[in-house]
Amino acid sequence: MKLSDLIERLGGTLAQGSPDHRLRGVTSPSRAGANDIVFAEDSASAEDALASKAGAVVLRKGLVGSYPAAKCVVETPQPRLWFARAAKLLKPALPVGGVHPSAVIGSKVQLGEDVTIGPCAVIEDNAHVGARTRIEAGAVIGRCVDIGDYCHIHPRAVLYPGTTLGNWVVVHAGAVLGADGFGYVRNPQNGAYTQFPQQGTLVIEDEVEIGANTTIDRGALAETRIRRGVKIDNLVHVGHNCDIGEDVILVALTGISGSSTVGKSAVLAGQVGIGDHAHVAPGVILGGQSGVFNGKTAAAEPGTVLYGTPARPLKQVLREQAVLARLAKRSKPSDRSN
Secondary structure (H helix, E strand, O other): OOOHHHHHOOOOOEOOOOOEEOEEEEOOOHHOOEEEEEEEOOOHHHHHHHHHOOEEEEEOOOOOOOOOOOOOOEOOOHHHHHHHHHHHHHHHOOOOOEOOOEEEOOOOOOOOOOOOEOOOOOOOOOOOOOOOOOOOOOOOOOOOEEEOOOOOOOOOOOEOEEEEEEOOOOOOOOOOOOOOOOEEEEEEOOOOOOOOOOOOOOOOOOOEEEEOOOOOOOOOOOEEEEEOOOOEEEOEOOOOOOOOOOOEEEEEEEOOOOOOOEOOOEOOOOOOOOEOOOOEEEEEEEEEOOOOOOOOOOOOOOEEEEOOOEEEEEEHHHHHHHHHHHHHHHHHHOOOOO
16 A cells, blocks of 8 residues: 555655555564554654664654655654554455355345355354454354444354344454343242343444453343443453443453443453442543442543542552551561560
């Protein structure tokens, strides 16, 4: 792709070099060649990028005083974002493979144009798979599942009946979507448990990415919903009836109990635990291993970092830790000779 084509689609200014320079991909400065793009966000990384063999460098205007001759340079306010978007445009499209002979396709299945179904994949009755979607080897798509266009279902993922995916959704290997939620009613007379009905649905909106071995439960009587643009890491669990807002980030080993909500653009770092019927306010950042108790709300201004259990502002947690450290020193028993 020509550099001018990338600039036309992504913006930015060509500060130096030929707009006709052809590019094949993105990489790091140490591995770059004449047809690669690299990026820089500070002066030190800019020096490395400009000294590399890369054909094009993306950086902010004014980051360095001058550019080496014959180097293509694109100036943009957000070079990392520009670089990431360029990577998507330059990534070669996977070939359309059609339906593999070993795949099992049920009755009344609707397959869109240019769909790829890998070896030993199973598509059960009345499912719908949108145009240009890929179902990789060993994946299982349950009855009446609706998958949108340009989705990518990686090997051995399982989509239970009642699951709906929008467009441009990525489901990584081993993920399980739409399983029963963990809901039981206890008989006080004998202590036995009976499962509460788990007959709702799961809706995954457009541009969601779901990490490997992540599990998202269906609703009990209504729905679980993962809204547009959510990015979920590996080994995350989202319980039944949850509503995860747009552009939320869920990092590995996070667990969200049933009937909880997470507001738009919130970030839950690794090993965060959310109790049932809890709420995380929009834009809040929960630090690693933070916790929100059942029925409570983690509320603060967007961008505020909360930490600890119960989650509270990071500055408060640091003050508390300093006080505890001082108390521990004061209470330390003095050495006594026998």
